[in-house]
Amino acid sequence: MPVNTHDGDAVRPPFNAAAARRLREALGMTHAHVAYGIWAAYGIRLEPAAVASWELGEGAPTEAELTALAGALWCAPAELLGAPRTLREFRLALGLAPTDLALRIGMDQAAYERLEAGGRWTGTDRQAATLAAELRLPLPALIRFTGQQARLVELLTSAATTRWQGYVRPVGKLAPLPKERLQQALQELHEEYHARMTASLSWTGGDAAGEAGRAGREFLDDIAAEFWRRVGEAAP
Incomplete structure (x- = not known):
């Protein structure tokens, strides 16, 4: 299946304007100094006003400009970006x-x-x-x-809704984590799913079966994030 590895502007990466300003001021540089440094080292001609507009959030550098800006500010490109997602x-x-x-x-x-x-x-x-x-x-x-997200969700859904023990090995092939951690996470997902279903069915009045179905679907819709949280991995 197609994998969405990229979102947002095709040319301009996400830019941390506040970090750029903070780094420039720490070096005692003006916008003109930065613009000159970018031109001298990378051959990219910019007006000082362009650098100022980046810091104000009115614009953002292209990929090449971001690399040049990092060089001019003596920092890594990562320091000028938000948390990477793509x-x-x-x-x-x-x-x-x-x-x-x-x-x-x-x-x-x-x-x-x-x-x-x-x-x-x-x-x-x-x-x-x-x-x-x-x-x-x-x-x-x-x-x-690498296109394995849908398969992981499928396995986690089955583990939550059926016998979780049978999914430790398949999940482990996709997510090579310690077996004990996987077992605990899958057991917790299974128990949480069934607890929500049971709680919804125990409500009096209304459509109890419908409420249980909705509660179960809501949990399964976010099951990958729940899994990563329980194994101690932050999902980007």
Whole structure:
């Protein structure tokens, strides 16, 4: 299935305007100093007013401008970004070019760029592991970027609604976590789901079965986030 690895503006990454201003002021630089530094080191001509507009949140730098701005402010690109959510944002946070990252993971550059644009993951397990290492991806992000999110949700849903014990190994293949942690998380999901269903059925009056169904669906709709929270992994 297609994997949404990219959202938002196709050219301009999310930008932390307050961080840019704070870093510039800490260096004692004016907007003109920053604009000159970007031009001198990266050959990108900007008016000081453009730098000021970024800091005011009236505009945002392109990917190339963000990299140049980080260089001018003597910081890592990650310091000028919010928390990364997409594959592209994780790459930008480390200041890597698509060409370099594709080479490191052994993937054709065009295939990698299609992946960033929301394409389907076609790489191997080894390439997935290398991608995770190069971009320092948390496990939830890796599973999402490599197209395994739907399968994980399917397994978690079955574990919650049927016998959870039979899903420890399949879930563990997707999310290689300690067995004890997986067992505890799946058992908790199973118990929580059935507790909500039972509580809804015990209500007097109204459509008890309908309420139970809604309570169960609401829990299952967010089951991946519940799973990551219970195993101690933050979902991006």
